[in-house]
Amino acid sequence: MKTNNDYAMFRRKLIAAGYEPLSQEPFLQGYLALQDLKENASQVSTLLFDGEPGAGKTYFAECVAKMLGAKLLRYQLTPNAGAEQLLYDLHFLRIIQGMAGVDVPKSPQDLFSSGILVQAFQESLHGPTLLLLDEFDKALPEVDSFLLGCLQDKAIHDPHIGSQPCDPANLLVIITKNDQRTLSNALMRRTRRVYLGFPHPDQECALLLKHIPTFPLQEARTLISLANKLRAQKEKALKVPSTPELIRCANDLLVAPAEVAGSVVEQWLVAFPQDRSLLKQSTAELAGLFKYASGR
Incomplete structure (x- = not known):
């Protein structure tokens, strides 16, 4: 035994x-x-x-x-x-x-x-x-x-x-x-x-911050929330974002200029143009959600 x-x-x-x-x-x-x-x-x-x-x-x-x-x-x-x-x-x-x-x-x-x-x-x-x-x-x-x-x-x-x-x-x-x-x-x-399956949001947030400790906590939660909105529509989406993609997205947000933050998030969350309609926020709105990570 x-x-x-x-x-x-x-x-x-x-x-x-x-x-x-x-x-x-x-x-x-x-x-x-x-x-x-x-x-x-x-x-x-x-x-x-x-x-x-x-x-x-x-x-x-x-x-x-x-x-x-x-x-x-x-x-x-x-x-x-x-x-x-x-x-x-x-x-x-x-x-x-x-x-x-x-x-x-x-x-x-x-x-x-x-x-x-x-x-x-x-x-x-x-x-x-x-x-x-x-x-x-x-x-x-x-x-x-x-x-x-x-x-x-x-x-x-x-x-x-x-x-x-x-x-x-x-x-x-x-x-x-x-x-x-x-x-x-x-x-x-x-x-x-x-x-x-994908991790619980709290677990995924902890994992993201373990890899990128300097990423803002609230913006990590926002990024994961956006990803989960797409994951909830996986029957419609061609592809939904994975945890490694969110980590790479967060890393890019730390070094990208503030004015392109929305495009960075969109690029990592939406792999195919057909899925863009599933992400309700505009590119400008996405940029506004990640101002701090982008250094503004």
């Missing part, structure tokens, strides 16, 4: 690695996932982070890797990606040169190297490894069952590479998604799940 001290130590180490304690759930599920590595190495421990873009899903994985001293392998899934993108990294220049007769490959294996999933399984045989599959929901639905099979078998089976086992005691897989599509029920059952 693990004690509260074990969990408290995990929290302290993860915070020391840079993770901001905005929610209990990432700490709890992260702690339990690491216990799987220690106590139940018969399976590959897997975490699924769902939620808003910019809510800190990828950063959590980076901090866990830093805390563990693990090799971090990150792969950004692209729209309609298939399983082959996880298995192979094609050498397009070699392919083109071979077609032109400049550098004819001796075998098909000369045209590709190991993909990110194969690399992660290989690395786990030598030491702690964290595989981050970012925006996994962009991939084709059949990739769910492919990944599930690899996790369950603790090995990759492919006619081109043969079988590649992993060491489940050394491998943590973190999947992030932005609600592009629903993952398969089988894969969902296989993973620990965490949903990350």
Whole structure:
């Protein structure tokens, strides 16, 4: 039986690695996932982070890797990606040169190297490894069952590479998604799940001021209030502002001339012209709300 001290130590180490304690759930599920590595190495421990873009899903994985001293392998899934993108990294220049007769490959294996999933399984045989599959929901639905099979078998089976086992005691897989599509029920059952929304306004304000201590408190609250007005209309908006964008906006406001403060805020809050109508204030009104930050 693990004690509260074990969990408290995990929290302290993860915070020391840079993770901001905005929610209990990432700490709890992260702690339990690491216990799987220690106590139940018969399976590959897997975490699924769902939620808003910019809510800190990828950063959590980076901090866990830093805390563990693990090799971090990150792969950004692209729209309609298939399983082959996880298995192979094609050498397009070699392919083109071979077609032109400049550098004819001796075998098909000369045209590709190991993909990110194969690399992660290989690395786990030598030491702690964290595989981050970012925006996994962009991939084709059949990739769910492919990944599930690899996790369950603790090995990759492919006619081109043969079988590649992993060491489940050394491998943590973190999947992030932005609600592009629903993952398969089988894969969902296989993973620990965490949903990350945007922080509470007080938490987000504290985080912003931690990064930029000289930013005025009242204007930090105003900036977050404007962002939350847009977030409340996310069904209409093409994109809503994330916490990192608010931090960059605040930093720009400290150095920008007062007369352009409204444009700075508008640029960071509204990514696409189609969303401008969702922000009720004019550029001049926005500038008036951030006079102090802009040095006036």
